[in-house]
Amino acid sequence: MSENKNKYGADNIQALEGLEAVRKRPGMYIGSTDSKGLHHLVWEVVDNSIDEHLAGHCDAISITIHKDNSITVKDNGRGIPVGMHAKLKKSALEVVMTILHAGGKFDKDTYKVSGGLHGVGVSCVNALSDYLKAEVHRDGKIYIQEYSEGKPQTEVIESGTTDKRGTFITYRPDANIFDELDYKYDILATRFKEMSYLNSGLTLILEDEREQVEGKNRTDTYYSEGGLKEFVKYIDQSRTAIIENPIYVKAKEDNVEVEVAMQYNTSYSENIYSFVNNINTREGGTHVSGFKRAVNRVFLKFAEDNGLFSKLKFKVSGEDFREGMTAIVSVKVPEPQFKGQTKGELGNSEVTGIVSRACGKVLQYYLEENKHEAKRIIDKVILAATARHAARKARELVQRKNVLTGSGL
Structure with a gap:
């Protein structure tokens, strides 16, 4: 090997500036560069519009897939500020679009809760697009700035007047x-169907220019008035419910908002879907732990107080209380701590107790006031516990036989 190849000095240390780091290691910011990462770009842009809705300033978002697979997201929020940023001496729009960890998410007065926690969202999308146009309708004027690979191609240009308001982002993902x-x-x-249930009163319109239906672009509109109660019924539409209406929890403690809808059906599976600030936490987290704790505690106490487990000669476990349950646990947390950039699991320890208390109160009241439904749920729990106990006994018997006959591995 040559001497130069083995040389390691100050010149070998690289400092990536601006959005270069995102282009160099995109997986660190959006998870991957496959189809999942490609779709993650849309979630990041739409999350910003959802945050405007959560702050009470936006009630409609439209998403258009263009023929070249570029995407336009429009909302009717306040529009990204375009004034000069005092510290950085450039337009606030350019700051938001080109600097990591820049945006209104870090100012508690601007957004009480936010999905785009790390403030890398839209600047990440900009870095990973070969073209992006930001169009802001604000204070009766239209402002436009265009970018390529995260770098501004123009200044922020004032481009006429408008009676609309909001932010319109068009981007084309980089093929490289x-x-x-x-x-x-x-x-x-x-x-987007999921988002409409999580944000009752918000209209989401999805349009695809690549596909024609009866001579028009394929278009679907999503809107929910009933929110999570409608959501849980939608998920369970092919199953037989054993209680007439979903159990619904809505509460707030220490600025953490808790919303839960749960239903019991005749199936044998447990389905818990969880969200934090509209982000799907597929690995669960402290909000799901709090929910499970409340279910176990309240149902066990109710059953024991009413002598419903008196004939059982074995213990009922937590999973027995959740067999045949479909639940959606959604929390809004001002400063969520996620495990990992892709936000798959919530880590805030205080959320466990908040969710547990909120759900515990409602479940206790529900069971006391709805004795017939309560009895049906407990019967289902007993059936699940009995089946689990019988399966364990059968496994133990087979294992004993294997040991006795010498056919063990």
Whole structure:
């Protein structure tokens, strides 16, 4: 090997400036560069619009897939500020679009809760797009700035007057970064349907210019008035419910908002879907732990107080209380701590107690006031516990036989 190859000095240390780090290691910011990462770009842009809705300033978001697989997201929020940033001496719009960890999410007065926690969202999308246009309708004027690979191609230009307000983002993912560029309509549609249930009163419109239906672009509109109660019924539509209406929890403690809808059905599976500030926490976290704790505690106490477990000769476990349950646990947390950039699991320890107390009160009241439904749920729990106990006994018997006959591994 040559001497130069082995040389390690000050010149070998690289400092990536601006959004170069995102382009160099995109997986650190959006998880991957496959189809999942490609769709993650849409979630990041839409999350900003959802935050405007949560702050009470936006009630409609439209998402358009163009023929070249570029995306436009429009909202009717306040519009990203365009004034000069005092410290950085450039337009606030350019700051938000080109600097990591920049935005209104870090100012508690601007957004009480926010999905785009790390403040890397829209600047990440900008870095990973070969073209992006930000158009802001604010204070009766239209402002536009265009970018390529995260770098501004123009100054912020004032481009006429408007009677609308909001932020319009159009971007085209960079083919040099992503393994594929084809947006899947069904993936987007499923997520936006979910978002409409999580944000009652918000209208989401998805349009696809690549596909024609009766001579028009394929379009679907998502809107929910009933929120999580409608959501849990939608998930359970192919199952037989054993209680007439979902059990619903809505509470607030220490600025943490808790909303839960749960239903019991005749199936044998447990389905718990959890969200923090509208982000799907697939690995669960402290909010799900709090919910499970409340279910176990309240149902066990109710059953024991009413002598419903008196004939059982074995202990009922937590999973027995959740067999045949479909639940959605949604919390709004001002300063969520996620495990990992892709926000799969909530880590805030204080949320466990808040969710547990909120759910505990409502469940206790529900069971006392709805004795017939309570009896049906407890019967289902007893059936689950009995089946689990019998399965364990059968396994032990087989294992004993194997040991006695010498057929063990």
